[in-house]
Amino acid sequence: MTPQEIVDYKNKWMSKAHFEAMIHSDLRYICQKWCKLSVGQEKFKYVKFTNVYEDTVHFQTECDWNRFNTWYIERQTYEKKN
Numbered sequence: 001m002t003p004q005e006i007v008d009y010k011n012k013w014m015s016k017a018h019f020e021a022m023i024h025s026d027l028r029y030i031c032q033k034w035c036k037l038s039v040g041q042e043k044f045k046y047v048k049f050t051n052v053y054e055d056t057v058h059f060q061t062e063c064d065w066n067r068f069n070t071w072y073i074e075r076q077t078y079e080k081k082n
Helices: 003-014 025-038 062-081
Strands: 019-024 044-051 054-059
Touching: 019 025, 019 062, 025 044, 025 054, 025 062, 054 062
Parallel strands: none
Antiparallel strands: 019 054, 044 054
């Protein structure tokens, strides 16, 4: 897909019901990396600073959202231990 086609595709599914995950901004770069490696770039949208110390990741499918949440919970547990 061309960059313009990706933007158009994202805008189409973002205007409908989709799935959101709120994350701590300290984990921004690792979350972005996970999304880029694990989900097609047309199937997620990362928005920075949606709240104080918080970013939001929007997912097109519930399956990708569930996989991300599982990974994110494990990552938070790891960060707290270290």
